Amino acid sequence: MELLTGTTLDQANAIVARYPEGRERSAVMPLLYLVQSIEGMVSRQGLREVAELLGLTTAEVEAVATFYSMYRLRPTGEHLVNVCTNLSCMLRGANHVYRAAVEAAEIPPGQEVSPDGAVSVHEEECLGVCEFAPAVQVDFAGHDRVTPERARALIARLRAGEVPEPSRGPRVDGFRHASRILAGLEQVDA
């Protein structure tokens, strides 16, 4: 075990203990968030260690990790920018917001991460904030009614090392921090 040692191993065991005895496999999803919070993505090593902890094969854990879009199995920016382009947001101009975000991040065609490694930009399905369309999440913190201009400004600030204040909810300091919160290991307040 390289990732799950000392404190992180204790955290992993606490995650497993949330579920009933004999049902440890239920912990696979929060454990994937835990290893993702350590490396900024889910690596082969992360898959192996989650498998070893739960007595599963690496393939079984990989099958789960690849099913869900919030686990990143490829290198990901320090910040993950999700732009909803589903219908409610599209009707309010989301396609232009997405295009502006990709351009501002200078992401080359076919790639996902800005050249400086600061941001990944993804076109997302409905994020469940339809009343504030077009909706953008930065590290799963919500930014409401985003225009192309605001999207460019958001990306510029992230690339300058700042964390913009979300429209609602708590500040999230990057994709790793978001993953730690999603693993249920940290409480944050708005």
Add this chain to the structure above:
Amino acid sequence: MSATFEPRLTRNWDDPEVVSLEGYEAKQGYAGLRAALAMSDAEIVETVKASGLRGRGGAGFPTGMKWGFVPRDTGKPTYVVVNFDESEPGTCNNRQLVEREPHRLLEGAVISALAIGCETAFIYVRGEYLWQGTILQRAVDEAYAGGHLGSDVLGSGKRVDVVLHRGAGAYICGEETALLNSLEGFRGQPRLRPPFPAVEGLYASPTVINNPETLMNVPDILAFGGDWFRSVGPEKSPGTKMFTVSGKVERPGNYEVPMGTPFRVLLEDLAGGVLDGRALKAWTPGGSSTPMLTAEHIDVALDYESIAAAGSLLGTGAVMVMDETDCVVEAAERMVRFYAHESCGKCTPCREGTWWATRVLERIEAGHGRDDDLPLMTEMGRNIMFKAFCALADGAASVINSSLKHFADEYEAHVREGRCPMGAAHGALGVAV
């Protein structure tokens, strides 16, 4: 109609303190749980049955009846699972209900646990709802500290634990058997039914799965009784319903109205009408998987029966509004692409059908439609509808079928003119064929 009714689920929304246990109890929170603790489990089930409460997640199944199906003599534990994986496009009313009053959800979940003799309830929280998950966790921590959860719920000697489980970005996990697989640590793919979850659900044990809005109606039903609940809304769909109104309206948002409220009231009085005074073109009553309706249906009553009679479904109460300048083909392409992305891949008609239908819609919208594309779409809709394991594929087919039914002339114009006659108002990202 809406002028005289008293809000129920949203009545405390002007008080930001109700997010806390103290603030919630100051508004008579947990009175329903206290009432339930004075009843037998069978009496709780009977009270909810008498209220006529139906599941708000889309299917509209009677809640008390669902609880009554849970066998108690299997020797296995029973489980309550809250389906807070709200992901239907256009839907965010559960999100706001939980943001405002997380304890109302916990209270409803504990009452349902008492009704079926469950000691461990799970709340499956949509992964993207990072903040709402932390609000719920804070509420769970408060409820344990206050004795509302744990080994001795409010001194009753009964145990109810609540465990939060975060999803990770998969629409299909809103399908209840896929959710159970996800919660057990597997890929979120639906299970064959029967056995139904009431008999073999989580960990092959009897399980009740409810939507947050459904459970958040339960505390008041216990506190005020089934007759009180039935005093609003039609006979077969009593109570109020949360609607999310989004898209081309002046005031997008979440609104609570009595079941049976005419769509016109929701659109014009509450959401401020169509944006910039334009004409209504198309709308969905319950998210993208419910067949779209048109301006002709503006006086439809918003309840299960009336919407079904109009040819659609109440679904999640997610009203997405399109105006006269919006292109139905572009919208259909976007919605079907969603299903192609979210198909779990288990069934061929869904996995392949949604992918190919997206390709055909893309080319029609891009001006490369072929003369036989309309019959092709009709055939695809027929070959997808009811041909797969779960309802995800039916959602995609509903988009295809309803858009063809109401807007065939617009499809034909795309093919005939070799371009989008609406001028591709939203600048589709789709790659030209």
